[in-house]
Amino acid sequence: MxxxxxxxxxxxxxxxxxxxxxxxxxxxxxxxxxxxxxxxxxxxxxxxxxxxxxxxxxxxxxxxxxxxxxxxxxxxxxxxxxxxxxxxxxxxxxxxxxxxxxxxxxxxxxxxxxxxxxxxxxxxxxxxxxxxxxxxxxxxxxxxxxxxxxxxxxxxxxxxxxxxxxxxxxxxxxxxxxxxxxxxxxxxxxxxxxxxxxxxxxxxxxxxxxxxxxxxxxxxESREGLRRQRHIARTEHRLAVELREAVLPPWRGSLRLPHGAPGALDIAGHYLPSASSALIGGSWYDALELPDGASLLTVGDLTGRGATATGAMAMLLGALRGMAVAGIGPAALMGHLNQLLETTVQPALGSAVCCRYEPEGRTLSWSGAGHPAPLLFRDGAGRPLGTPDGVLLGATHRAAYGQAEVTLRAGDVLVLGTDGLTRRSPSDEAHQSRLLALAPLFDGGRTAQDCVRMIVEEFGEPERADDACVLVARIGS
CATH class of the missing domain: 3.30.450.20 (PAS domain)
Known part of the structure; x- marks a missing residue:
């Protein structure tokens, strides 16, 4: 052969x-x-x-x-x-x-x-x-x-x-x-x-x-591994969605705080999901009436994605609500949140802004931690409020946070948003000028819900680089 x-x-x-x-x-x-x-x-x-x-x-x-x-x-x-x-x-x-x-x-x-x-x-x-x-x-x-x-x-x-x-x-x-x-x-x-x-x-x-x-x-093996990863990703996404829905404010549409008081706030908020990521981030917004008649307004964001970030956000937001109800002011509250993030099992960084509004004198005191300042819209123009000192939450041991105060008028509009709101891509810087350009539209007795709707129309593009939250409060007469 x-x-x-x-x-x-x-x-x-x-x-x-x-x-x-x-x-x-x-x-x-x-x-x-x-x-x-x-x-x-x-x-x-x-x-x-x-x-x-x-x-x-x-x-x-x-x-x-x-x-x-x-x-x-x-x-x-x-x-x-x-x-x-x-x-x-x-x-x-x-x-x-x-x-x-x-x-x-x-x-x-x-x-x-x-x-x-x-x-x-x-x-x-x-x-x-x-x-x-x-x-x-x-x-x-x-x-x-x-x-x-x-x-x-x-x-x-x-x-x-x-x-x-x-x-x-x-x-x-x-x-x-x-x-x-x-x-x-x-x-x-x-x-x-x-x-x-x-x-x-x-x-x-x-x-x-x-x-x-x-x-x-x-x-x-690779195909099975990919199937497992997809199953885990879907499960994590579902858990993150359910946790976010359980933690964020239960109210939809408009909210008035405090109830029945002169100078009450007309409040509306909205969450904008990311289109570039299948996982949910750790951003939040919240409004809460406090026992002494004041109101809490806050937005923030944590690093990370998925159930881990959402769980950390739930923990932080729960602590923030509890301390605000206990009467702790914005600056001291930021210090406690910073310490809380330092001691967590999975350390993270976060940015936040926390405001306390007292309707009797229409006084707003606020503190920030590496976060864009609240925007004040009045008489067809907008400007950021003065920024007190404050580094990112979880970045520095025993960090000290400053506090600022401003007196508001009836008809003023406050806009609080996470930095992902105005970012077009992950490499972009967050620019508040796009928000400030909406000032003429907010004038003329617009409700907070109207303002949120206009913001979403401007920044709710389908290809968002990051998820974001926005909270609008209009000062009542």
Missing amino acids: PSHLFADRPAPQPPERGTVDALITQTRRLRGGVDAVRRDALVDDDDPQGRWQRALCDLAVHQLDDLGSHLGQLREGLTAEEEDAAALVVENASGPEPALAAPLSRVGSAEWNLLTDAVNWSEELFEIFGRSPENGGMSLDELPTMVFADDQALLTSMVTGALVDGRPIDGEFRIVRSDGHIRTLHMMGEPVLDADGCTASMWAVLRDVSELRRGQHAVR
């Missing part, structure tokens, strides 16, 4: 750089060409060379089918950027270790003559089994000694079916080489009958598919 080393010396030329669709088309064209060769080949069962050629055609069809399947899966999951990267990988596959080397497995052949007990192995089969040619090929009785214990029954069944029932062999088993390496082999073969219809010999082609199976296993 001639040596078939040529079968293990593929020299694949990498396809020109193109899309995955072009690669799929090329694979289908090759598949059709191999089919034509297989159909047109006149094979004499007594010709070992002809049987070998037929087996090679079958193997080529199997490999092209595998390649077409993998490319189809790749096309389904690729983004435009990933497709370019895939084309680049294919383009660079002409190096010493081409990307297509794994599917083009090593192939060897064997023939066992049952009449003379002669065994004929190709040189490549010795390489696959890690066996020296000086020791000769293994007989069918010796072959199971190298087969993985769990696969010995399978090999025995395939060989028995070929020798006794005349069935073709097509299956896989694992071998343990003398060097301890385990290889997975795909075996295809047929019995050769003599003139009386008895089995005279058996030939087989064995293909080392170890790398291919490892690749398929890696693909399955």
Whole structure:
């Protein structure tokens, strides 16, 4: 039987750089060409060379089918950027270790003559089994000694079916080489009958598919890992949404604080989700009537995304409400929040602004921690209030926070927002000038809800870089 080393010396030329669709088309064209060769080949069962050629055609069809399947899966999951990267990988596959080397497995052949007990192995089969040619090929009785214990029954069944029932062999088993390496082999073969219809010999082609199976296993694991990650992400998103809805103010639309008092605030707020992230951030807004008749107004934001950030926001907002109800002023309140963030199990940074409004004198006292100052709109113009000293929450140990005070008038409009409100992209700075430009629209007795609606129309673009909160308070007469 001639040596078939040529079968293990593929020299694949990498396809020109193109899309995955072009690669799929090329694979289908090759598949059709191999089919034509297989159909047109006149094979004499007594010709070992002809049987070998037929087996090679079958193997080529199997490999092209595998390649077409993998490319189809790749096309389904690729983004435009990933497709370019895939084309680049294919383009660079002409190096010493081409990307297509794994599917083009090593192939060897064997023939066992049952009449003379002669065994004929190709040189490549010795390489696959890690066996020296000086020791000769293994007989069918010796072959199971190298087969993985769990696969010995399978090999025995395939060989028995070929020798006794005349069935073709097509299956896989694992071998343990003398060097301890385990290889997975795909075996295809047929019995050769003599003139009386008895089995005279058996030939087989064995293909080392170890790398291919490892690749398929890696693909399955990656797919399962991706499914798990998506499930975790969906679960985390749902938890974050439910937690946010449970923590943020229960009121919708407008709110008047304090109830029935002169100079009461007309309040409205809104949360704008991010379109660029599937996870929810730690931003908040809140308004609360205090026991002494004053009102609390606050907005803020924590670093991070998902349930972790939302949980930290819930903790911080709960502490803020409790301390405000206890009568702690804005500056001292910021100091306590800073200490609270320092001592959490998962430290975070936060920015916040906290205002206390006393309706009797229409006095607003406020403090900020690394946050944009409240905006005051009056007589068709807007300006930021003076900024007291205050670093980010959780950034400095025992940080001190300043406090400012301003007297408001009936008809004034206060706007408090997180810095993500005016940011167009993650690299942008938050600019309050866009908000201040809305000043003429806020004049003329607009309600707080009207003002919020105009802000959302201006800043609620669908491709938001970050989630944001806005709170508007209009001073009553």
